[in-house]
Amino acid sequence: MSERVVPCPWLTRFAWLTAGATLGLICIGGLVTSKGAGMAVPDWPNTYGYNLFLFPVSQWVGGILYEHTHRLVAAGVGLLTALLAGWLWARETRGWQRGAGLAVMVLAVLLLGIRQMPVYVGLAALALPVMGWGLYRHFQNPGTLRWLGVTALAAVILQGVLGGLRVVWLADEIGVFHGVLAQSFLVLVTIIAWLSSPRGRQRTASPTPAVVRRVLLIAAALVLIQLVLGATMRHRHAGLAVPDFPLAYGWIWPRLDAEAIARYNQQRVEVHAVRPLAATDVVLHMTHRVGACAVLAAVALAAARARRLLPADHPIRRGVAVWLALVLIQFTLGAITVWTNKAADIATAHVAVGSLTLVVGGLLCMVAWRCQPGWVEAGPRIGRDRVTASPVLTASA
Structure with a gap:
């Protein structure tokens, strides 16, 4: 019970x-x-x-x-x-x-x-x-x-x-x-x-459709993966491995041959770099950019599905709009981080908004699963000094 x-x-x-x-x-x-x-x-x-x-x-x-x-x-x-x-x-x-x-x-x-x-x-x-x-x-x-x-x-x-x-x-x-x-x-x-x-x-009295739950979960997972990539980039000092945006050394995808990497190291603007730039750093940076686009697309899809399938007063519909706004802000901060040569205040704001993006995604997934039809009400309510009957969410078999 x-x-x-x-x-x-x-x-x-x-x-x-x-x-x-x-x-x-x-x-x-x-x-x-x-x-x-x-x-x-x-x-x-x-x-x-x-x-x-x-x-x-x-x-x-x-x-x-x-x-x-x-x-x-x-x-x-x-x-x-x-x-x-x-x-x-x-x-x-x-x-x-x-x-x-x-x-x-x-x-x-x-x-x-x-x-x-x-x-x-x-x-x-x-x-x-x-x-x-x-x-x-x-x-x-x-x-x-x-x-x-x-x-x-x-x-x-x-x-x-x-x-x-x-x-x-x-x-x-x-x-x-x-x-x-x-x-x-x-x-x-x-x-x-x-x-x-x-x-x-x-x-809410309105359950969250399975398709919305799945899209939310996929989007939240992509946010988490993106944060892992971002943390790896920061600790490898690869935040400016590609110093221009939206292009990469003037290309859609930069060259990775030894001659190009040597030239990138000569042009490097990373202040706190402790080792030469490697091709893996450039790939990591570009993967982070691709991941940002994937997150934006996934959260936008979640917002569209929520708007189409959920009533206007549903908490998921309101929350996913906030989530999309955070992702747009985060995307913009990422670009500004590159344009400002990773200014400390901008880079820190990028970290903070990324954290909030993960928080909102986690909360939305939790609320979505708590609203699914498979949850029923049962169980006692325990206070500091008393036990009374009260509804609570428990997973049905």
Whole structure:
């Protein structure tokens, strides 16, 4: 039998605060990468030998300012996530389950304070299966949010450790995963905030047709793939591997022979490049451009299908219009990023809007599946001090 918690306005506000802080953190992270300041602080978890929170303000200069601020805000987001996860668990459990769950969360946070690499790596290794288990338990009982909170806490621990390992191991691959996980984490926290609100628990009387659900899912998947390509490009410093737009070195598709690549390196305008440009960087950049066109086409198709098949007051129809507007803004920012030689403010805005595009796509997919005819109402409603009968979404067999 499913269960659902009585909505709490303060919990919803706190969840939105956490989501907003996460978006701010992503913007700061994008600024760090744009400024080439990711290695301005070469040690971790300390900062030039100091405890993170005791680093002298007088030394917050240049790239150190960006990277150290990024770490401090990340610690704040981690704390907010731990509080959110604990709040959700405390509201939805009783007795020994409440005490045991909160104790495990507190223990995980305290272990982070040991500040030893083996402890961090061990917690990161545990975080992945915990995330999978949390999602599995949530889909077993979608009317509750406590397991999404557990997933979020595990994800933020993994995210923090990945950020540190990126510095210690100097691995671009970790940086890519770090960036993609950050945006996926934002989607997760936003979904928690949405589902914790009364509006998020409401359902429209009009179901979402299967064709609309499929198009939404495909478009959201393309957005995610595009963000992976973008993160890879940023960490390989391939954002200006092709410095003109809409053409590419004057061609629709640039030449990739050795002579052309040598000429591209002579003309290169990438400020923070640490290695010569390779043909793979040019292909990666061009694939990102093609992906942008694919995303725009998919979201436009989703908007057209929603407009044709859904009533005017359907939340999907309104939401997909916002999604299309975000994609158009994102497409424009991508072009301006090239035209301005990857100006830090424009590139950071490109990262931020990309994150919002993924968030809106994730929310639309969630709402679309919650509105499908295969979901029925059943289950008790659990409040902090009472249990009452109330409708909730559960998957039918």
